[in-house]
Amino acid sequence: MGVQGLEASTRSLAWFGTPDPQMHRALAQAGWRVVAIDPCGDDAAAMIRGIDAWVALVEFDAETPLRLVEQLASQHPEVQWLALVQPDELAKPAVRDLIRFAFFDYFTPPLDVGQLGLALGHAWGKARLGRVDGAPKAVDLDGMVGASRAMHALALRIRKFVPVDVAVLVTGETGTGKELAARTLHRLSARASGPFVAINCGALPEKLVQSELFGHERGAFTDAATRKIGRIEAAHGGTVFLDEIGDLPLEAQANLLRFLQDGTIERVGGHQPIRVDARVVAATHVDLERAVAEGSFREDLYYRLNVLRLHMPSLRERNGDVELLAHHFLDAFRREHGTRVRGFTQAAKDAMAAYPWPGNVRELMNRVRRAAVMADGPLITPAHLELAEPDGMLPAFSLESARDSAERDMILDCLRESRFNVSECARRLKVSRVTVYRLCKKHGLARSRTSSADGP
Numbered sequence: 001m002g003v004q005g006l007e008a009s010t011r012s013l014a015w016f017g018t019p020d021p022q023m024h025r026a027l028a029q030a031g032w033r034v035v036a037i038d039p040c041g042d043d044a045a046a047m048i049r050g051i052d053a054w055v056a057l058v059e060f061d062a063e064t065p066l067r068l069v070e071q072l073a074s075q076h077p078e079v080q081w082l083a084l085v086q087p088d089e090l091a092k093p094a095v096r097d098l099i100r101f102a103f104f105d106y107f108t109p110p111l112d113v114g115q116l117g118l119a120l121g122h123a124w125g126k127a128r129l130g131r132v133d134g135a136p137k138a139v140d141l142d143g144m145v146g147a148s149r150a151m152h153a154l155a156l157r158i159r160k161f162v163p164v165d166v167a168v169l170v171t172g173e174t175g176t177g178k179e180l181a182a183r184t185l186h187r188l189s190a191r192a193s194g195p196f197v198a199i200n201c202g203a204l205p206e207k208l209v210q211s212e213l214f215g216h217e218r219g220a221f222t223d224a225a226t227r228k229i230g231r232i233e234a235a236h237g238g239t240v241f242l243d244e245i246g247d248l249p250l251e252a253q254a255n256l257l258r259f260l261q262d263g264t265i266e267r268v269g270g271h272q273p274i275r276v277d278a279r280v281v282a283a284t285h286v287d288l289e290r291a292v293a294e295g296s297f298r299e300d301l302y303y304r305l306n307v308l309r310l311h312m313p314s315l316r317e318r319n320g321d322v323e324l325l326a327h328h329f330l331d332a333f334r335r336e337h338g339t340r341v342r343g344f345t346q347a348a349k350d351a352m353a354a355y356p357w358p359g360n361v362r363e364l365m366n367r368v369r370r371a372a373v374m375a376d377g378p379l380i381t382p383a384h385l386e387l388a389e390p391d392g393m394l395p396a397f398s399l400e401s402a403r404d405s406a407e408r409d410m411i412l413d414c415l416r417e418s419r420f421n422v423s424e425c426a427r428r429l430k431v432s433r434v435t436v437y438r439l440c441k442k443h444g445l446a447r448s449r450t451s452s453a454d455g456p
């Protein structure tokens with residue numbers, strides 16, 4: 001899909017539940033691309049962003065995970081939410097309140113396709129009003145660039161967090177921009193003229209963690225010939241960024257908790273509490289909830305850090321951002337090194353769009369910079385980016401690639417129809433579950449979408 005294009009996108013409807021086939025067909029005829037999403041699936045939120053849906057319908061029955069729906073609706077106010085709700089459910093105050101406060105409209109079964117079509121049209125129109133010119137504008141939040149809805153939502157969240165001077169926890173895969181988000185928070189805040197001190201907790205030698213973070217007094221230990229100011233104290237008046245917070249040893253976690261609670265630290269070997277005014281932004285790419293459950297991360301520290309949370313979406317979830325960022329990095333490289341390279345061939349754009357970017361924005365930046373060095377002419381090709389030519393661009397379209405692509409589409413369609421339940425999908429395709437898992441792996445289909453109670 002084009003970077004700028006609401007028009008280019010079909011009208012996608014995220015359907016949390018299972019639309020009946022007749023309804024599905026009727027909506028498809030009316031121009032809707034209906035994507036069924038398992039409301040209990042791990043990546044329900046990612047899917048809304050991934051399919052670029054601006055309208056969602058949630059089926060409410062006794063099984064519906066209310067908290068999850070609440071969370072989705074509050075995280076995605078730009079989506080217009082509709083409900084298909086069983087009369088029994090509507091009698092429940094929690095369901096009624098959720099629909100009253102967060103939903104555009106609701107229906108009780110039987111669902112009338114004409115009525116639904118009208119409501120969807122209105123909801124779509126309302127969603128468009130939230131976008132300038134009906135198209136997503138690129139955001140550039142102090143060097144943090146993107147045009148996807150995920151980036152718009154993130155920028156909004158960062159702006160909200162700027163004036164609230166409490167700790168922030170940034171989560172997300174490697175290379176998604178966690179440190180950049182922390183720097184942006186700092187630069188936009190009243191602390192901008194103070195220091196920004198970044199520490200990679202995972203890279204500190206275990207023995208030195210306490211002294212690095214909190215400093216030490218002269219003679220505190222054998223090598224402590226002079227007093228040393230710790231990194232947190234060095235951030236006085238500014239922001240301290242604690243990367244890989246999950247790697248902090250338990251002892252240092254206790255001291256950090258104390259700092260977060262009363263704003264004081266104690267240098268190693270010192271007995272005086274020292275007041276330090278620094279905002280803590282912590283980042284992790286590991287699951288801290290799991291670390292808490294396993295006892296390697298303090299629960300009280302986790303709750304203290306988790307007040308304001310920023311989740312950095314993976315590049316795969318940022319519809320439209322790859323091309324925009326690629327140009328952004330190429331322009332920056334040209335300004336710095338004055339290369340003759342001006343842009344990307346269509347094949348390069350297609351190859352970038354098809355690639356899953358496991359290293360996220362950092363990988364994209366590195367590939368573009370390398371390509372800018374390697375390219376001889378004005379345009380970067382897939383070969384310069386060291387990416388495979390996208391299937392459609394292969395000089396000779398082979399029978400094997402056609403088979404592959406048909407197989408992938410079939411698995412994906414079947415998984416969606418089975419609400420990402422692997423057993424159900426295996427039954428429908430008349431293969432074993434192991435085969436379904438193998439094919440998911442082969443075609444790079446996210447296994448997290450498949451129901452977790454359903455291992456191979």
Ligand SMILES: Nc1ncnc2c1ncn2[C@@H]1O[C@H](COP(=O)(O)OP(=O)(O)OP(=O)(O)O)[C@@H](O)[C@H]1O
Nearest residue numbers: 143144145146173174175176177178179180361362
């Ligand atoms: N939205 C963006 N716009 C422009 N540059 C970006 C964006 N996101 C990330 N970058 C750049 O990508 C690189 C990687 O970002 P960053 O170091 O912040 O990621 P990270 O999530 O902290 O990575 P890690 O988990 O590996 O430490 C940096 O050079 C950063 O400036």
